Each structure stands twice: as C-alpha cells, then as structure tokens.
Amino acid sequence: MTVSTEASAEASTPDGATAVLKPAALTPSAKPALRPGVSPARSRRAPAELPFTFADAALAAALGEERGEPAWLREDRTAAAADFARLPVESNQLYTGYVDFRAADLSGARPFLRGADAPAIGADASLPEGAAGVIELRDDVVVRLALEPDLVARGVVLETLGAAMARDAAGIRDALLATPLPTDEKLAALSRGFWSQGIHLHVPDGVHVERPILLRWAAGTPERALLGRTIIRIGIDASASVIEDQVAPGPAIACAAGEPVPQGLVGATSEIHLGAGATLSFASIQDLPLATTLLHQRAATLGRGATLKLALAQLGARIVRSRIDNRLMGQGSSVEQVEIVFGGTDQLFDLTSYTRHVGEDTTGNLLSKAVLQQGSRAYIKGLIRIEQTARGTDSFLGEFGMILDRKSRSVTVPSLEIDQPDCKRAAHASSVGPIDPAQLFYLESRGITPDEARKFITLGFLEPVVARVPLESERERLWGLLEAKWAQRRDEDAPAA
C-alpha cells in the first residue's frame, strides 16, 4: 500500500499545476533582485504575511475526497479551512509585533495529499534499544513501526491516523474533533484543515508503559509542505513516556554560491489528552534542516490529578513558530515544562506558551532558556492565565536568555492574567545576561581553558532538557547536537586562513 504521494498530490491539487510551475518563476535569477541574494517577492511581503498560499477550501475538500474520509471529518476540514482563512496570524494583541515570516519563501511549496496508512514494503519493524515502541515517518511515508507485543496485548495502540480511521473511525472521532488545539489560532486551523498524515498513540486506562515510545518524523523536504497531526491519549491512571524526534529527511542540500537553498514547510501538532491520574513525560528534539519553516501547535488538556512533563529542545529550522497550550482543567493537575533553544545562523525561534489554570490546586512550572549566537533571534512569549475557578494555583514562568554575540537578539514577554487572588504562587522571572564572569573565573582557576569553560557554562545552561530525555541514546544524540552547534560558532569565529 505505498501510494506515490508525489504524483497524486500534483494531479489532484486543484491548483497543483500552477503551483508546480511557480518556483522556477520566482527564483532570484528569473526576476531582477532588489538587492543581491534577496528575491523581490520576499522583500515585498509584510512580516506577518504567511509565506505560502496552497491552503484553501479546495485543498481541504480534495484531501477529504482523496482520502475517502467520512462526512464529519470532511466537515471539520471545511470548517478549519474557513477558520484558517478568517483568523489573523497572531490572534493575541499582546504579541502582534513579534511575527516575522520574511525569511521564508514557500510560494512553490506543494502539500502532500494521500499519505500511506501502513508501513512501506520493507519497512523496519524492529524496536530501538531500550524503547517500548517506535513509529518513524519520512515525509508522509511510514518507514518503521514497532510496538512491544506485551503492550499490544494490553491494548496500547501506535499507528497512523489513517490506520486509526480504518480500524475504528468512531473511536478516533472524538480525539480528532474535540481536540485541545486552540480555536482562535490560525496555524492550528491549518493543521486541522490540511493534514495528510498523522500519528495516534493510545494508552488505555490503568496501563503503565515503562519504557519510552519513540515518534520520529523526518521532514523538511525542499519545495514540499508536510502537514501532520500527532494525537496522544493517555487513559485514566495510565502512564507513558514519549520521545518526539523531528529530523532531516536526508543529507543537507548544498547549492551553488548565491543560490538560495530551496525551502520546505513542516506543520505539526501534539494533541495531548490526559485522563484523571494520567502521567505523560514528553521529550522533543527538533533538528529539522535549516531551510525549513516549522509551525508547531502543542496543546494538552489535563484531567483531575494528571501530570504532564514536557522537555523540548529547539535546535533546527530557519523559522520556528510554536505555540503550546496547557489547560489544567482537573483539580490537582500539574504541568512541568522546560524548553531550550540553541540558535545559530539567522534562525528565528518564535515560541509562545499559554498555561491556563482552571481547576483548583493546579500547578504550572514553566522554564524557557535560550542561547543565541550568529544573528539568531528568539521571541519567547508566555502567558499564565489563572481563572476565577482556579483557587490554590501555584504557577511559575521563567524565561532566561544568554546572548553570545552582538548580532543576536532576545525578546521575552512573560505575562500574567489573574482573576483569582487565592493562589499559592503566581510569578514570573526573566533574565538576560552574558556568560557569568565569576563562573568563568572559577572554572579557569581549576585549570580549564577559557574556551572549554565557556562551552561548559553555555551547554550547562541548556542541561535541564538533556537530563529530562528518557532514553540514553537520545540523550547522547541531543548532547551531540548541542556540541555541534557550539562548534559551528567556533568555526565561524575562527580567523580566515
């Protein structure tokens, strides 16, 4: 069942033919550039204007048609497509000044249409060492799928969304429709309306999955737009730990001098449902190709006494625009979220995090840390919202930055909206500073070279996420990525020979 996605997408996308023709016409060599290396199309666009045009009602209809979806899902796509068309890129007035898609050039990006529901022929069915399950996709093709037989027997499900539809459409219906994704968010509507591939992980009530489950998605193919959803449902008193890898689909693309690397778009979601007493540890390592624009929506609803632990590392992509919505609905539920950014060459990390306290005695503990170098930017926005019902809330938001050179920029907007005075804690803190000279001095006095000392301090600053990755091999991989990023800076700073 490996349908060639390329061919069908081009054939049945309503405006597919023109879309395919566009890229050649828009390359800088085809039109006179205003400045060397900047295409006229790019310099004309406003910062908040989306860099692609493929997402329209016709595409939503074509997706439902091509995938043979039931009426309720087609209606959802149509409604989402309408929301997408209607909503502004930034729905929150507080943050409208911090959207910048100007570096993205996706006018020729073509969406995927008919994703394969089952693993490709010859796909890997082995488990990675130490993991309880794995699903790996390359663009929209499943290249690896495995789950411990014992977990299968206990009702744990790891599959594509297409497979879930085929197996039990009624069972997945609520998860797809009653999604925790925010209704006022344009980019959430983008995923809902135009997804072509997805992952579904379900852990039934009372089941504890001891070892981590790996969800790996290789994406960012140039000139393509991959829109996928990931739905994770952890039942009552169940528990699981998940590692999400977002990696490159192949080796980096090299272009002739002056030619821009063709860009790709990745739209992703993490839609998390936690039943009463459920626990989920979720670690993510994002290392997509540097010519990628990543739009990521994560949203979780937490039932009574549920616990969510998020550890997120943002390393790759040219532009990352991510929004996290944690909704603490149930009494005594808690979320712990740590997000790190290590920015390099001209990267932009636009990260927003909403924590909504609704139930009583809920806890939110959020920490964001960014290390920025080589002209990278981080816009880190966080909003703690304590509703009138949320007595006894304990909520903290910390946003910390370390800027390593004078070309980089850190924007933090840690906000609070509070309607209930009876809280244990409602606070935020933020700081930005260079590498602490006192720490440097201490390490140097112990015989460590200044260079090594700087590296220790910088990578140590980002350590909190590394420590929270539950799989040894993945921890090492993340550490390797951080070291490579550090080395990249050294290379660039080295005097020319």
Next chain:
Amino acid sequence: MTVAREEIVSQEYKYGFHDDVTYLAETKVGLTRQTVVEISGFKAEPDWMLQFRLRAYDHFLARAMPTWIPESVQHLDFSKIVYYRKPSEGEEKSWDDVPEKIKQTFEKLGIPEAERKFLAGVGAQYDSEVVYHSVREELSKIGVVFMGMDQGLREYPEIVKKYFGTVIPPEDNKFAALNSAVWSGGSFVYIPKGVEVPLPLQAYFRINGENTGQFERTLIIADEGSKVHYIEGCTAPIYTTDALHAAVVEVIALPGAQIRYTTIQNWSRDVYNLVTKRAHAHARSRVEWVDANTGSRASVKYPAIYLRGEGASAEVISVAFAGQGQHQDTGAKAVHLAPNTRSRIVSKSVSKNGGRATYRGTLKVAPGATGVVASVRCDALLLDEASRSDTYPYIDIQEDDTTMTHEATVGKVSADQIFYLMSRGLTENEATNLIVQGFLEVFTKELPMEYAIEFNRLVKMEMEGSLG
C-alpha cells in the same frame, strides 16, 4: 462615552457640582480642522505652532484607535467634546456650593484650607497667587523659568521651538496626536546650567484656569548639570467636568542633569486619563518618574525614558490602585540607546472591588548599547475574587553584554499576616490597610513628607471604600 458616562455620573460621581463659569472663548463641540485653527488663533500663536497642530490633526484622523487599550476607551466619542474653553477672569464660585462630602474628603486628607478651595475649583486664585508669587521670586533669582506652556511659548519662543514635540512627536500615538492638535495649558520649565532647585516645583502653585486642562502640555528642560524635582497632581480628588484627559509631558535631561517627576493622579471616577510621558536622558543624566494612579475610570499611561547618552540612568516607580469600575493600564518603558546606561523599574498595583490593574512595560536594549544593567520588578495585590491583575512586560535585548533581570508576582494579602496583626488588637480592616500601605511603601517613601502622609490617608480611604 455617552451612555456609560451618564451611568457613572449617576452611580459614582458623588461630588459632581455644576460649574456655572461663563466662557470668554470656546470652540464648538467636536473636532474639525477649523477647531484647530481657532484654538491657535485664540492664543495668537506663531505660524509654526499652527502648522504643528495641523500636522498633528491630520495624523490624529489617519491613526486608528489602538485595539489593545481598555475597552471603555475604545468607545470614546471624539465628536462630543469641547476642545477649548478659555475660562473668564475673576469668575468665582462659592465655597458654600461645594458639597459636604467633598469637604469631608479634604478634611480626612488633611488638606490645608487654601488648597482645598483651589482643589474644589472655587476661586482660590488670590490665595495661591500669594504663595506662588513668593516662590516665583525666589526661582527667578536663580534663573529658573516656571510658567504656563502658553506663556512659555510667548516669552521663550526659541527654546520652545527647539524642544517642543522632539521627545514625543505627534505621530507617536493617537492620543499624542490629539493633544498636539488641541493642547492648552500645562507647564513650561527651564532650569539653567548648573542650577539646583532647592524645593520641589509644584504644579498647583501655578494656578490658573488652564492648569488642569483636558489637553495639557508640559515641557521640562534641565540644562547641563542642573537638578529639579517637579510634582503634579495631589492626593485630593480633582473634580472636572471633562471626561477626557489627554496630556503630553516631554522631559529633557541634558548632560549631567537630574530630573525627578512625581505624579499623584486622582481624577474623579468618570475621567479617561490617556497620557503620554517621555523623557530623553542625555549623557550622565538621571531621570526618575515617580507615578501613582488612584483615580480615573481608565488610565493609559506608561512613563518612558530613552537613555540616549552614555552613563545615563533611569528609574520608574509606578503604583496603581484599581477600585470598583476602574481599569488602571499603566506601566513603564526604558529604552537603552547608549552604552553603560542603567534602568530600574518598580511597579506595584492593588486591585479591589472588581477593579483591574494592568502592568504594561517595555525594556529595550538597542544594538550599540553595551554594558547595560536593567531590572524590572512588578508586584500585584488582588484583594478579592472580583478583581483582576495583568502583567505584560516586553523585554527586547539586542546586545550580548546586557545584564537584565525581571521579576513579577501576584498574590493576596496573606492570612498569616492578617492573623498576626489582629492578634495585636487591629481590626481586620485596619490590618489589611496596614499591609497594603506597606506594599506601596516603595512609592510612598519617595514622596515629600506632606504628600506621603496624604497618600497614606488616601490609601486608607480607598481601602475603607469611603472614596469614590
């Protein structure tokens, strides 16, 4: 403004007394190009000022109403306002006409007799003129200029032309554009090089009908190495029949100068208070905004300091008290444009009886501003479940050796503290009041003694719900 304003008036505006002042000159209701030309004409202004006003008027029309400000402000009807009235000379109202409740408020606050009459809007001019004359003589001896903005424009046209609108251009925001088009009154202050003004300059000494105008415009210039403390407002509620107050305050601290600007804003509860305050701090200068907002229906005010010269420093202490029906949308901005500059922002707010206090602030370090040290601290007290507190700080750092810290907390008065104080014989009300006063002390301690005492009394009255 129409319906809402009537409601407020009938429900809350307990001290409203009608003033029967006849006006020598006033513009028609509403704002047209002709209104702007007329205002400038009444004042016989130089042509550049008329052009400035017209440029501002055009921008006011073109500029959209900001959508993030308190909702009640967004519904302001600019066509229902009289933009200029010149009060007649010698017109006085009788102290007997002032409602008993107002007199009691003054009594409780301990306001001196002469000031009470002024604050109540009844002919206190002769009383204060006496005080003012002696102050003025003392000031003019050391070369300090302290007069109304209109008079300043007539007597010091060169200085005014050089600085007016340079800190806050009309294009800055919609309300600055409005003020620039129709401004009237406000203060003009010039402190010569090296002069230290020994006593605070108090805006209400310089009394005239334009003093508490709707569209006052203040310009303060402290020349090199000089020092001044300017105080505006007062703890007693200011009664006005104008529902809109859109002021612009421009402050310039030339190299080595020190300026402190203290405000106690206590407009009556139906006023929309939309104020743009900004200072330019040149090399080694220091600018401090000490700002309290207790009155008005909605306040939109973020005193700003642009640190333009190396070694400049800035401090903003901002407190807000939001009671029933009030929204205090206040905060501070520090923009670091030069190396080795420092800023500190401290904000405290109290929300009670359904009031909403919003802190909105910006801290920006521009490329080239190396060695910056900055801190922001915001604390909020929520006294009941009907009230709300928001904190929106924007921190934008573009230099790698900046040291910036920001902290914010929101909480209630702790039950333990109340219990402790009650065990010492205080009533619950007294205990809460004491804790709130302590919470706001960071502001109070910066005030001159008599203001501090009055401010604490004001807080006590707010807490007892006996005000507004």
